[in-house]
Amino acid sequence: MSKLSTKHLLGIKYITKDDIELIFQTADNFKQVINRPIKKVPSLRDITIANLFFENSTRTKLSFELAEKRLSADVINFASSSSSVKKGETLVDTVNNILAMKVDMVVMRHPNPGAAYFLSKQVDAQIINAGDGAHEHPTQALLDAYSIREKYGEVKGKKIVIVGDIAHSRVALSNIFCLQKLGAEVKLCGPLTLIPKYITSLGVEVETNLRKALEWCDVAMMLRIQLERQDKKYFPSLREYSMLYGLNKELLDSLGKEITVMHPGPINRGVEITSDVADSNQAIILDQVENGVAVRMAVLYLLAGKKVD
Ligand code: CP
Numbered sequence: 063m064s065k066l067s068t069k070h071l072l073g074i075k076y077i078t079k080d081d082i083e084l085i086f087q088t089a090d091n092f093k094q095v096i097n098r099p100i101k102k103v104p105s106l107r108d109i110t111i112a113n114l115f116f117e118n119s120t121r122t123k124l125s126f127e128l129a130e131k132r133l134s135a136d137v138i139n140f141a142s143s144s145s146s147v148k149k150g151e152t153l154v155d156t157v158n159n160i161l162a163m164k165v166d167m168v169v170m171r172h173p174n175p176g177a178a179y180f181l182s183k184q185v186d187a188q189i190i191n192a193g194d195g196a197h198e199h200p201t202q203a204l205l206d207a208y209s210i211r212e213k214y215g216e217v218k219g220k221k222i223v224i225v226g227d228i229a230h231s232r233v234a235l236s237n238i239f240c241l242q243k244l245g246a247e248v249k250l251c252g253p254l255t256l257i258p259k260y261i262t263s264l265g266v267e268v269e270t271n272l273r274k275a276l277e278w279c280d281v282a283m284m285l286r287i288q289l290e291r292q293d294k295k296y297f298p299s300l301r302e303y304s305m306l307y308g309l310n311k312e313l314l315d316s317l318g319k320e321i322t323v324m325h326p327g328p329i330n331r332g333v334e335i336t337s338d339v340a341d342s343n344q345a346i347i348l349d350q351v352e353n354g355v356a357v358r359m360a361v362l363y364l365l366a367g368k369k370v371d
Pocket of ligand 1: 121193202
């Protein structure tokens with residue numbers, strides 16, 4: 063297979079295992095490119111991409127921009143805080159005005175779940191979801207699974223626990239879909255107030271005891287408490303949360319085996335993860351960030367219809 067089965071990347075739910083494997087094979091090539099002295103290829107020099115960020119981002123925004131520039135695309139950036147959205151313009155009008163400037167692809171982060179899907183039905187451009195509320199963050203899950211594949215050779219058969227605020231996390235949902243499509247076992251861990259009841263219908267187990275979850279897993283994916291998406295209190299205090307669900311060095315060392323620690327960022331040091339764990343050899347957090355550029359290059363390249371030889 064040399065083409066994706068989809069025109070847009072709206073979520074991992076809507077792509078196939080073959081799509082994911084094609085993205086990984088393509089990312090392998092781009093990872094070599096970005097480690098060369100000249101980190102650029104001309105593949106997308108005929109393509110213009112708009113990055114639309116209606117919500118804050120450091121990693122995803124910069125990673126997409128760098129991926130686009132490494133592929134020689136023309137790039138324009140849009141931040142809602144300094145745009146005419148503040149004057150009452152609709153999302154569709156905003157995007158259609160940008161597309162009138164001959165833009166081919168739109169990368170969008172938006173606080174509303176379903177915003178990328180909605181846009182894909184309303185405008186004539188390819189849409190890449192860079193995170194839509196608590197729904198999906200497909201390129202984060204792809205780079206996470208790619209990093210697990212890089213560490214272990216394959217994702218199939220690996221035991222992955224996702225720890226923390228599952229209820230408000232787009233990273234958790236995209237990772238559940240992605241890791242399961244690749245044949246991994248996925249468990250969720252956290253206080254039950256932060257784990258939605260429907261989630262077991264996706265074929266994942268829930269474990270409320272962090273030590274038991276860590277003893278079971280090969281990889282622990284630690285998540286931030288998404289305070290910006292919480293409308294009420296889900297646990298008594300961050301201090302108590304940290305005592306029960308924070309990963310510290312003492313707990314990690316007491317497991318009697320080596321596990322891999324991941325985090326999509328941004329990290330809240332001292333809450334879900336202590337500094338000595340985040341900065342330890344068992345953590346691959348910065349490898350995830352590095353792989354994000356190669357994976358996003360692969361996604362953009364393949365969605366632009368460029369074929370893999
Ligand atoms: N992981 C992630 O999406 O980080 P940003 O919010 O900084 O983009």
